[in-house]
Amino acid sequence: MQSTLLLIYPFLKIGHVIFMVFWMAGLFMLPRQCIYMLDHAPGSPGEAKWATRMGKLRKIILTPSLIIVWVLGLTMAIAMGFFSEGWFHAKLTFVLAMTGFHGWLVAQTRKMARGERPLSESTLRMIGELPGVLLVLIVALVYLKPF
Numbered sequence: 001m002q003s004t005l006l007l008i009y010p011f012l013k014i015g016h017v018i019f020m021v022f023w024m025a026g027l028f029m030l031p032r033q034c035i036y037m038l039d040h041a042p043g044s045p046g047e048a049k050w051a052t053r054m055g056k057l058r059k060i061i062l063t064p065s066l067i068i069v070w071v072l073g074l075t076m077a078i079a080m081g082f083f084s085e086g087w088f089h090a091k092l093t094f095v096l097a098m099t100g101f102h103g104w105l106v107a108q109t110r111k112m113a114r115g116e117r118p119l120s121e122s123t124l125r126m127i128g129e130l131p132g133v134l135l136v137l138i139v140a141l142v143y144l145k146p147f
């Protein structure tokens, strides 16, 4: 099992990085789509159009990418025995924060699709920066493995 995982390790990593990019792209797009939805009144055709777009982004890009990144990442960690290393614990903390942000944002989009407006434009602009900040920290940890 271990030797098979090591044999396919480069392919696991390729898949991990590709779907990580899809996941991040989705997380960058979603707050922007929320901002565009704010221009439309609750119950209007414009709101329905953005709700459909958000739903597609979630089903086609965000949810599958999140699952694939987690599965491939954990498989690589098992193959290499990274679970005892400090950098990996720190990475997992930031990835859990990213996953929590994902879930929270999806919940906000569901509320918006029901006509609620839980977040202002300025809040959406601010929280839209969070995935980028976490991305910088995660990539630095993976490449530098400082501890």
Ligand code: HEM
Residues within 6 Å of the ligand: 013, 016, 017, 020, 024, 069, 070, 072, 073, 074, 076, 077, 080, 082, 095, 098, 134, 135, 138, 139, 142, 143
């Ligand atoms: C979801 C949970 C995740 C787990 C369990 C995980 C785990 C891993 C593991 C074990 C590696 C291999 C490290 C090595 O071979 O030195 C790796 C590589 C990498 N991960 Fe993740 N990761 C996860 C999510 C993410 C996320 C969210 C990002 C970016 C935002 C990310 C970015 C990267 C990058 C850039 C690499 C380096 C690939 C390379 O060596 O060229 N990972 N990850």
